[in-house]
Amino acid sequence: MPDPISDPIDTKQSLLDAAEALIAERGVAGASLRAITTRAGTNLAAANYHFGSKKALARAVIARHLRPINAERLRLLDAAEDEADDRGPDLESLVNIFVGPVVRFGREMPDRGRHFAQICGRAMTQPDPMLRESLLGELAEAIQRFTKAFARALPELSPEELLWRMQFMVGAMAHTIAGSQMIEAIHGDTLDTRDLDGIVERMVRFLCGGLAAPMEGSR
Amino acid sequence: MPDPISDPIDTKQSLLDAAEALIAERGVAGASLRAITTRAGTNLAAANYHFGSKKALARAVIARHLRPINAERLRLLDAAEDEADDRGPDLESLVNIFVGPVVRFGREMPDRGRHFAQICGRAMTQPDPMLRESLLGELAEAIQRFTKAFARALPELSPEELLWRMQFMVGAMAHTIAGSQMIEAIHGDTLDTRDLDGIVERMVRFLCGGLAAPMEGSR
DNA sequence: GTCTATATGGGGATAGAC
DNA sequence: GTCTATCCCCATATAGAC
Numbered sequence: 001m002p003d004p005i006s007d008p009i010d011t012k013q014s015l016l017d018a019a020e021a022l023i024a025e026r027g028v029a030g031a032s033l034r035a036i037t038t039r040a041g042t043n044l045a046a047a048n049y050h051f052g053s054k055k056a057l058a059r060a061v062i063a064r065h066l067r068p069i070n071a072e073r074l075r076l077l078d079a080a081e082d083e084a085d086d087r088g089p090d091l092e093s094l095v096n097i098f099v100g101p102v103v104r105f106g107r108e109m110p111d112r113g114r115h116f117a118q119i120c121g122r123a124m125t126q127p128d129p130m131l132r133e134s135l136l137g138e139l140a141e142a143i144q145r146f147t148k149a150f151a152r153a154l155p156e157l158s159p160e161e162l163l164w165r166m167q168f169m170v171g172a173m174a175h176t177i178a179g180s181q182m183i184e185a186i187h188g189d190t191l192d193t194r195d196l197d198g199i200v201e202r203m204v205r206f207l208c209g210g211l212a213a214p215m216e217g218s219r
Numbered sequence: 220m221p222d223p224i225s226d227p228i229d230t231k232q233s234l235l236d237a238a239e240a241l242i243a244e245r246g247v248a249g250a251s252l253r254a255i256t257t258r259a260g261t262n263l264a265a266a267n268y269h270f271g272s273k274k275a276l277a278r279a280v281i282a283r284h285l286r287p288i289n290a291e292r293l294r295l296l297d298a299a300e301d302e303a304d305d306r307g308p309d310l311e312s313l314v315n316i317f318v319g320p321v322v323r324f325g326r327e328m329p330d331r332g333r334h335f336a337q338i339c340g341r342a343m344t345q346p347d348p349m350l351r352e353s354l355l356g357e358l359a360e361a362i363q364r365f366t367k368a369f370a371r372a373l374p375e376l377s378p379e380e381l382l383w384r385m386q387f388m389v390g391a392m393a394h395t396i397a398g399s400q401m402i403e404a405i406h407g408d409t410l411d412t413r414d415l416d417g418i419v420e421r422m423v424r425f426l427c428g429g430l431a432a433p434m435e436g437s438r
Numbered sequence: 439g440t441c442t443a444t445a446t447g448g449g450g451a452t453a454g455a456c
Numbered sequence: 457g458t459c460t461a462t463c464c465c466c467a468t469a470t471a472g473a474c
Contacts, residue, residue: 045440045470122344164402183362185352264452273449
């Protein structure tokens with residue numbers, strides 16, 4: 001039962017929220033602890049009291065939503081494998097389960113979802129090894145499970161080819177949720193980045209085509 | 220004719236080389252001007268004399284190789300369009316021209332190529348708008364030209380669908396050249412990241428499959 | 439648990455001699 | 457063009473009162 005007068009949970013959450021928004025906007029290096037604590041309505045000392053360091057706060061920001069998202073992906077994968085026949089779930093179902101929860105996360109929490117997605121999309125290629133490895137740690141189990149499932153759905157691919165194709169898939173996903181406005185910036189506002197279901201549909205079509213591409217050249 | 224005693228061109232190049240290596244390793248924010256100038260064998264004042272600011276130096280690092288790479292892509296595109304019949308170059312040729320020069324750049328200059336690719340791969344989603352826009356400026360013409368060429372090779376796609384698929388393509392490419400070690404880290408050293416020609420072949424197969432994926436679901 | 443005040447270090451940029 | 461020395465700002469982290 002939290003003390004209503006000075007609730008530590010609220011402070012911690014406020015710090016996470018503020019850090020999430022500012023890191024999404026300015027990057028880890030660009031979001032100073034000062035700016036974060038000011039936005040959270042508190043101060044430097046509180047952040048260090050609750051998280052110990054700036055890096056630990058950044059890690060907490062990533063883990064907070066990634067953990068439930070990954071749990072959902074694994075739950076959906078389990079369900080699909082239970083329902084499927086001997087050959088396992090088909091490719092389209094797998095791709096949907098792999099990208100859907102990540103991309104769609106923005107729906108229930110419009111702002112936070114977008115910010116979080118941006119942070120994760122960038123974190124994969126971030127220079128700071130601590131942060132990258134923290135992200136990898138959260139993802140490792142899911143990647144292993146999905147690799148096995150995709151291998152079953154794509155038996156004609158060599159293990160090496162499969163890993164490369166998963167790399168490309170993750171890249172397309174990461175880049176899209178990181179919200180590089182490259183295409184938009186160059187062509188004007190043609191793309192509706194709010195229609196998450198539409199984006200998932202388009203991405204699934206593209207990725208299924210790429211993952212299932214024949215090995216001898218495709219014309 | 221440069222003065223052999225104190226050659227400004229060498230200083231400028233040394234600064235660019237040092238900045239390239241350090242920014243690739245630590246990111247723009249993590250690479251201090253002090254570290255860059257020390258590595259280049261010079262000092263803070265020289266960097267500001269030659270480039271005016273740290274940001275301008277970072278922009279110069281991006282432009283130095285990106286400009287020739289893009290020029291080559293456009294040259295290859297021109298050649299392919301000259302050779303092709305009325306329907307324009309086929310999809311596989313276009314994808315090869317789009318990703319080949321970028322990925323293969325690392326061959327002639329092994330270290331610098333890798334560093335530069337990492338920087339570009341990250342720059343697309345970088346928080347700093349100055350840097351992002353600088354990259355976009357360099358890429359804008361090529362993107363426009365390639366969009367038109369892809370539209371001709373993929374007449375069955377709506378303009379919106381095409382732009383999204385190009386976004387996914389750029390993502391797969393950017394993520395791969397940025398060298399996210401995600402897959403490697405999770406599966407051990409299974410992937411040979413030195414075999415650039417092999418990577419291009421695999422990427423082209425994947426992207427052709429994705430770009431040409433049918434619109435109604437792919438099973 | 440929360441705050442103010444401070445310790446300590448590093449950053450980018452510049453002045454001015456050579 | 458190049459250097460040394462310096463200005464000034466902002467960062468993270470902590471000490472210690474409440």
